[in-house]
Amino acid sequence: MIRTVDLVKSFGENEVLKGINTEFYAGKPNLIIGLSGAGKTVLLKLLIGLFEPTSGSVFYGDTDIFDLNAKQLRAIRMNVGMLFQGNALFDSMTVGENIRFPMDMFTRKTAKEKLMRVDECLEMVNLDGVNDRFPSEVSGGMQKRVGIARALVLEPDYFFCDEPNSGLDPQTSILVDELICDLTNTHNITTVINTHDMNSVMGIGDNILLLKNGQVSWRGDKSQVLESDNETLEDFIFASPFLRRLREDALKLRHLDD
Template structure:
């Protein structure tokens, strides 16, 4: 579980996060949504330690990261898996080497042990017999699954995903969404996903945080988001023709 308590962050005179307080739950897919410029990515970068908040606290379980010493921060980094927007695979490394990279960084396992774990997570994401291929030799959807395998190879307690469906067709995006949720449930991970994809909200939004102009203006789940009377949320949700049709159907059935 991750608790965020009154997080504020500015760059120069521009205040990006204006006091965010929420909780991201263990064993659930927690989504951060909102329009471009709402503060989603800045909040994510605060959570993973790339940005230091100007004010407020972030707690992993009950330990504030601001109070962690160097050893505790290193331990926390080892417990975090990260799925980047573009996949961020190393083009010059094979799939096997890409997935093994965190094990080389953070463990002292023997090569045979690392290879066994690599094969285990590749099998979990339904990618067997691709070990010796390079990222350019597989599809975008397969690359994203490799990125998921790399993100979970260290058995993380916390998984952060930045726009995991970016550049994917709707069918493949649904596969990635479901895979993230399945892995979250199987391993009881605290998963935080930044997305603008309403299909992801419908599929895996077990906890949803909606940001607007650096403020948290609504939170709930993927059932409640279609029933809220919060105008900011409804404007965002029904901004596409697909969800306008869903709303019209719901209204006609009442």
């Protein structure tokens, strides 16, 4: 589990995060949502230790990562997988080499062990047999899955995903969400996902944190979204007139059933 306590981050006069107290659980996907500029990326960077807070703490279990020295922080980082928005795959490396890269950097595994682990990871994301293709030779959805395989190759306990659905069609987005969710459950990973995607919220929103102007505006799960009277949440999820009508109809039906 990851926990933040009174987390504040300012850039000069601009106080971007204004005291965030929240928890991200193991074994379920934890979503950070909010309008552009709400502070989602800044929060994600603090959680990974890429930014220092102005004040407050980030606990991994019982450890405040900002109390650690550089060596201890590196050890924590080895236990973190990251899926970047643009995948950040190396174009000049094959899919297999991309997935092997963290093992080359951080482990003493033999070449044979690395090959076996690459195959295992490709199987885990349902991409068996594409080892020798280059990222440019596979689809956007497949690239995303390669990114997931690479992020999880060292079997981390923590997994951060920045906009995992950006650039994907709705159906592929749902498949990617389900894959992230399955792996999170199966391996009991603490997964934190920064997203704009309303389908993700309603599909895999087991623990949702809504940020507004650097503060927690709402917390809950997907089953509570429909009934919530938080205006920021309504504006975010049911952004179009069509979706607002759908919401009203769904609420009427629910109340008829009661």
